[in-house]
Amino acid sequence: MFEIRIICDLADKDRVSEALAAAFNTGPARQHPTRDGQRTRLYLAADHRPEPEPWPAPEEAYALAPSIISEIGWTARTAADRPFLDALNREFWLRKAALLDRIALSNETDSVTSDAADLATRAAQRLMELDDTAVVSDPRHYVRQQYAHWAKNQ
Structure with a gap:
């Protein structure tokens, strides 16, 4: 863990805090005016983000998956049983x-x-x-990773 100190214009405070939160795991920013009162000092406790797991290849991710036809049937039945798609759970959207x-x-x-x-x-x-996940370069890779985890635990 380390601390980051930034001196910036007050108008840039939110943008700077968001950029740091995207790059590191950060705590809440503590804010203090500079001595001249023209800018603000931000102090953030931060830590490196853990290294992401490697993305599984499709063959690995879907090794335990049922047939495509079976999944089409499951998806259609589940959607029909719950007409308000926003109310469907994570398993539906993952599958x-x-x-x-x-x-x-x-x-x-x-x-x-x-x-x-x-x-x-x-x-x-x-x-x-739904997972409140940060931006991923290829969302389909994220699905493969999450599906592989889910399938192993079913």
Whole structure:
């Protein structure tokens, strides 16, 4: 753990704090005016973020997955049972995102043109919103990682 001290304009305080929180695990910022009163000093306790786990390959992530047809059936039944999609739980969004990712991967392998990759990315982003996850360079990689963890614990 370490402490970061920043001297900045008061108008930049929130932007600077957010940038530091994105780069490090930070605590709340303590704020004090500078001696001249023109700027502010921010003090933040910080620590390095843990190294991210490597993204699993699709074959590894979906090794325990049921067939695509089975997952389509599960997703459709679950959505029909709960018509308000925002009320659906994390398992639904994880399985839906994984299903769409698998369809997109299959289409890419077969050189089929479709909107499956876009739909898979959008479902992955919805899962990340539910998980309150920071921005990930490829949301579909996040889905594979989360699905692999989930499948091992089922």
